[in-house]
Amino acid sequence: MSATFVGMPAFPSxxxxxxxxxxxxxxxxxxxxxxxxxxxxxxxxxxxxxxxRLAGAAVKQSALVDLDRHLVRLEETLTANxxxxxxxxxxxxxxxxxxxxxxxxxADEVVKVKSMATQEIGLNEALAEEGILAWExxxxxxxxxxxxxxxxxxxxxxxHRNRAEIREIFLREMAGVGRPAPADxxxxxxxxxGAAREHLREKxxxxxxxxxxxxxxxAETGTLVVVESEGxxxxxxxxxxxxxxxxxxxxxxxTWEGLDxxxxxxxxxxxxxxxxxxxxxxxGVTPGDGPQEVHVVLLDNGRTRALADDVGRQALRCIxxxxxxxxxxxxxxxxxxxxxSVYPGPIGAILNPLMxxxxxxxxxxxxxxxxLCGACFEVCPVRIDIPEVLVHLRAEVVDGHRGDRxxxxxxxxxxxxxxxxxxxxxxxWVEKASGLAGRxxxxxxxxxxxxxxxxxxxxxGPGAAAWTGARDLxxxxxxxxxxxxxxxDGGRTDHTDTETGEGS
Amino acid sequence: xxxxxxxxxxxxxxxxxxxxAVVTLLRRLGVxxxxxxxxxxxxxxxxxxxxxxxxxxxxxxxxxxxxxxDAIVTPSGSCAGSARHQHGIVARRAGDPALTEAxxxxxxxxxxxxxxxxxxxxxxxxxxxxxHTVTYHPTCHSLRMIGVGDxxxxxxxxxxxxxxxxxxxxxxxxxxxxxxxxxxxxxxxxMGADKARHVRETGAEVLVAGDNSCLMHVGGMLSRQQAGIxxxxxxxxxxxxxxxxxxxxx
Numbered sequence: 160m161s162a163t164f165v166g167m168p169a170f171p172s173x174x175x176x177x178x179x180x181x182x183x184x185x186x187x188x189x190x191x192x193x194x195x196x197x198x199x200x201x202x203x204x205x206x207x208x209x210x211x212r213l214a215g216a217a218v219k220q221s222a223l224v225d226l227d228r229h230l231v232r233l234e235e236t237l238t239a240n241x242x243x244x245x246x247x248x249x250x251x252x253x254x255x256x257x258x259x260x261x262x263x264x265x266a267d268e269v270v271k272v273k274s275m276a277t278q279e280i281g282l283n284e285a286l287a288e289e290g291i292l293a294w295e296x297x298x299x300x301x302x303x304x305x306x307x308x309x310x311x312x313x314x315x316x317x318x319h320r321n322r323a324e325i326r327e328i329f330l331r332e333m334a335g336v337g338r339p340a341p342a343d344x345x346x347x348x349x350x351x352x353g354a355a356r357e358h359l360r361e362k363x364x365x366x367x368x369x370x371x372x373x374x375x376x377x378a379e380t381g382t383l384v385v386v387e388s389e390g391x392x393x394x395x396x397x398x399x400x401x402x403x404x405x406x407x408x409x410x411x412x413x414t415w416e417g418l419d420x421x422x423x424x425x426x427x428x429x430x431x432x433x434x435x436x437x438x439x440x441x442x443g444v445t446p447g448d449g450p451q452e453v454h455v456v457l458l459d460n461g462r463t464r465a466l467a468d469d470v471g472r473q474a475l476r477c478i479x480x481x482x483x484x485x486x487x488x489x490x491x492x493x494x495x496x497x498x499x500s501v502y503p504g505p506i507g508a509i510l511n512p513l514m515x516x517x518x519x520x521x522x523x524x525x526x527x528x529x530x531l532c533g534a535c536f537e538v539c540p541v542r543i544d545i546p547e548v549l550v551h552l553r554a555e556v557v558d559g560h561r562g563d564r565x566x567x568x569x570x571x572x573x574x575x576x577x578x579x580x581x582x583x584x585x586x587x588w589v590e591k592a593s594g595l596a597g598r599x600x601x602x603x604x605x606x607x608x609x610x611x612x613x614x615x616x617x618x619x620g621p622g623a624a625a626w627t628g629a630r631d632l633x634x635x636x637x638x639x640x641x642x643x644x645x646x647x648d649g650g651r652t653d654h655t656d657t658e659t660g661e662g663s
Numbered sequence: 664x665x666x667x668x669x670x671x672x673x674x675x676x677x678x679x680x681x682x683x684a685v686v687t688l689l690r691r692l693g694v695x696x697x698x699x700x701x702x703x704x705x706x707x708x709x710x711x712x713x714x715x716x717x718x719x720x721x722x723x724x725x726x727x728x729x730x731x732x733d734a735i736v737t738p739s740g741s742c743a744g745s746a747r748h749q750h751g752i753v754a755r756r757a758g759d760p761a762l763t764e765a766x767x768x769x770x771x772x773x774x775x776x777x778x779x780x781x782x783x784x785x786x787x788x789x790x791x792x793x794x795h796t797v798t799y800h801p802t803c804h805s806l807r808m809i810g811v812g813d814x815x816x817x818x819x820x821x822x823x824x825x826x827x828x829x830x831x832x833x834x835x836x837x838x839x840x841x842x843x844x845x846x847x848x849x850x851x852x853x854m855g856a857d858k859a860r861h862v863r864e865t866g867a868e869v870l871v872a873g874d875n876s877c878l879m880h881v882g883g884m885l886s887r888q889q890a891g892i893x894x895x896x897x898x899x900x901x902x903x904x905x906x907x908x909x910x911x912x913x
Contacts, residue, residue: 175849184853488836492853528847530840530854531711533807550749553713554756573714580672580704581720583728590676608886609893616887625848630855630883633677640670640679644698650686 163284164309167499169524174493183319187494190318191485197431198482198538205427214420216542219476222378222411226466229378229411230457236381240443242453247405250280253458257282257370257403258289260454264401266291266368272385272392273297274372275313275479276405276458278501282370293370294336294362296391298355305332311495311503313481314429319494322346333358359391369399369450373406374478375421376455379414382442383455386425386435393439402441402450407458409466409475421478424540429480461514470551471513476541477506483535483545489528498525505535509548517555526552568621583641590639597635606631667729668696669737669746669773672704678875681738684902685776688791689736691902692784696736701728707745710753712842719757722750726765735772736779738898740805740873743775748808775805776898777814777873787817792905794824797895798867800858800881802874803836815873815897822900831861839880852884859884862892873897 167173177183202208222229234244247253261269269286271277271293283293283304295304302317303310306328310316317325329340329351338361340354371392373383383404385392396402412418426435444453465471484490484504495503499521502510508525517523526549535545560567566574579585601613608614613634618627626632638646647653666689670682682698689696706721725746729735737743747770754763780786799819805811819827838844838854845851858881862870870885872878875896882894 171847171849174847178849178853488838488854489847489850492850526713527843528850530803530836530838530843530851532803532836532840534803534834534836537807550711550713550752553711554715555713557713557715569712570714573709573712573717577709577714577717577721580706581724583701583703583724586672586675586703593676606886608882609891614883614886622845625845626883628848629852629887630880631886632883633879635677636679638679640675640682641698641700643679643683645700649696649698650683 163281164499164501167496167521169520170497170499170528171524173497173499174528177493177497182321183494184492186319186321187491190315191491194315194431195485198428198485201427201431201433204433205423211420211424212540212542215424215478215540216476218412218417218420219478219541220473222413222417223409223466223472223475225413226408226411229413230408232378232413233376233381233411234457236378237443237455238381240381242381242443242455245454245456247456247458247460249460250285253280253405253456253460254282254285256454256456257405258286258291260401260403261286261291261368262289264367266366266401268292268294268362268366269368269370269403270294270296270362270366270395270399271300272369272371272387272395273300273316274370274405275501276372276407277370278310280405280458280460282405294359294366296359296362296395297387298352298389298391301355301359302328305329305336309496310501312484313479313502313504313506314484315481319496322348322351325351329354337361363391363394363398366399368401368403369395371395371402371404373404373410374425375412375418376406376410377412377415377418380442382415382440384418384422385437385439386422387437387439388430388432388435390437393437396439396441397449400450401452401454403454403456405456405458407460408462409477425478425480428482428538428540461516464516465510465513468513471509471548473543474506474509474513474548476543477510478541480540481506482538482540486534486538487529488532488534489530498528505529505545505549506543509543509545509552512552512555513548517552517559523556523559526550526556587639587641590635590642593635594637594639594642598637600634601637604634608633664694664733665731666694666696667732667735668698669702669705669729669735669742670698671737671739671742673742674738674875677879678896681875681896681898684896684898685736685738687907688789688898688902691904692780692786692789694784697732699728699732703728705742705745705750706753707742707749708841710745710749715753715756718753719762722753722766723762725750726762726769729769729772730765732772734774734779734783735769736774736776738776738873738896739875740775740802740809740811741876743773743778744804744808746770746773775809775811775873776901777811777818778809780818780901781814788821789818789901791822791901791903792824793822793900793903793908795869796826796828796867797869797871797900798828798830798862798865799833800830800837800862800870800872800877801833802872802877805873806834811873818897818901819871825900828865828867830865832857833861837877837881839877841876844880851880855880855884859888859890863888863890868892869900870894871897871900
C-alpha cells in the first residue's frame, strides 16, 4: 500500500481524466448533493449562525496572531500534564519521531485515528519503510487503504467509491491483512460496516501504539480534542499503552472557552449533524487509565510559511470541515484526486500553494482550479475568503514568471489586453476590427443563434478550440456600443436604429 | 444626479444591445444617462487571472473616466463586483496614494442595474412588457460578490406578460468564470452542460441573467445542443414595452 500523490499532473489534465469517469461523476454528484442539503438544513436551524461564524473566525484568528506565545504555553501545559512534546519542522522530522517512538516499544504495527496531518506527511508510507504497519481504523480510510487508493475528500476520503466497489475491496483485500470479510458479504451499508468492525477489533486489541491527530489543542489547559463519528477514535485513544498525536501548529486554541463556537460550527458544517457522536479530550497521562505514555508532535511543514502571507494567513483558520468541498461545483465534477494532494477542493487549492510555495507546475495550477463563484466562502464556518486568497495566489504565480526569458503566451496576451484596455481609442480600434470579422461571419458563417445572430462553430487554435469545442461563439456585432453612441449621439438622432439583427 | 453608464468592455464589444437597453430604460424612467467615452474596462480579466500590474493602467483609466459622477450604473454584476472589491487591491499594489484615493471615491458609486433601479430609483415595476416564459440564472458575482438578492426577481415579476419559471440549482455556478472557461475548459464545459440541462428542464423559451458573459457561455452551449432557447440580458427585458419588444425575441 504505497499510494501517493507525488508526480500528479497539473489540475487541467487530471481534471480531464476524472471527468471522463462517469461512475465517479455520478458518485460525487450524489454524495456531495446529499451532504450539502443536510448541512443547509441544520445550519438553517441556528438563528445566530452568522454571529457564530464571526466568533469562530475570531477565536482562530486571535490564535494565529500570537501563535508563538500560544504554542509555548501549550508545550508547558502538556508537559505539566505528563506528555512529551516534540517539534517537527517538516514531514521527514515528524515521521522520524513517530517511527522512533514505535521502535522504542518494539511495535511493528500501530493503529491510527483518521488524521489529515499524518496523511499530509505520508506517515503510513514512512513507517512502512521502517517495517512498521499502520492500520487506518476510520471506515472510509480503511476502504482507501485496502483499495491501495488515495483519499479524495477531507471528511469522506472514499466519497468516490460506491457500495458495490467497497464490497469488492473488502472481499479481495481484508484476508491478506487480517480477519477476512465474511464470504456472504452484501453491499448493505450496515453489513459492510459490520465486516469492518470485526476486522478492526483485532487490531485495536493487539496494538501497543496508537497514532492520532487533533482537531484542536487548547493552550491554557494542555488538552487535545478529537471529534469523530464512529467510536474508532476513542478506542485508539484509550486502549493502547502509547499514544502519539501529530498536531499541526495551527490547531492551537488559546482557551477552553474558545472551543465553544468551534465545536458548534464543526459538526453542522462537516457532517450536517447538530452534534458529532464522539468528542474525546485528553491531557497527558492519567496513571492507571488510558495510555501511560503520551507524545505530542507539533508540526510546522509549511504552516509558518502560510502564516507569513498577509492575505493567505486566514487559510490557517481552517478546521477541516470540508463544507467548501461539498458546495464547490469544480470539486463536484472532478473529485479530489485531481488536486494532487490530501487537501483537495477550494481549501486545498489555497492551502497547498501557501504551505508548499508556488513555482511547481502542479501547485501553480491549483489557484486556477476555481471559477471564483464564491460558494466556498459562503459556507466556510470560519469565514476564510477563499476567492480572495485564490486571486492573491494567482498573482503570486504570475509574478513568479515575470523574470522568464520567454514570456508565456498568456502573459503576452494579458499585456496586450492591458495596453488596449487602458485607452478608449485603442479599444475602439480593436472593436472596429472585430466588427469586420463579425461582418464576415454574418455573411459566410452557417451557425445562427436562436434569434438569428451569427455565431462561430468549432474553430481550431489553442484558445478558440478550448471555447468552441462545446460552445458556439456569437459573432462580434458590426457596431460596438461606443461607435453607436458616437454615431447617434446616444440614440438621440437615430431612434429607428438601422443596426438590427445583432442583439444578444 | 449625474449618472454614468458603465457599459463594460464585454458588452461594448460583443453585446451593444444591452447598453442600448439600459439607455432606453433609464430614459423612460426619467434618468438622463451619460456615456463617458474614455471608459474601457473594469480590469477584472487581468485581476482574476493574476496580472495585477497589468490591471493598474486599466483601473487608472476607469477612475479617470468615471470621476465626478453621483452614480455609475452597469448591466453586469461581475464588473460591478470587480470595481467595488478589486480596484482597491490593485491601487494598493501600485503603491499610489492618489489612485487609492480616486478608487475610494469611485468604487462605492458603482451600482449593478437592478440595485440602481430598486435602491436608488425606488422602482420595481419599470413598465416593461415581455410576453414569454423566462427562467432566471442569478450569476455568482451578482449573487455572492455584490449580493443583489431578490432585486432582479422582483423586477422580472413586475413585467407584464412574463411568466417566470424556477431554474433548478439556480445558485450553482454555470462554469464560465472568466479565463477559467479556457484554462479549465473541460471542467467549465461539464458545469455548463449541467446548467444547460437545468435550463432545458424548465421548458422556458428564454434564459435571463444580469451578466452577458455567463449567458454567452450557457447560450453557446444551448445553441450547440440546438435547444432553441434564447439568452437575453435582464436590461433588454426591462427595456421592452408593447411598442418595442426586442427584435431577437419578437
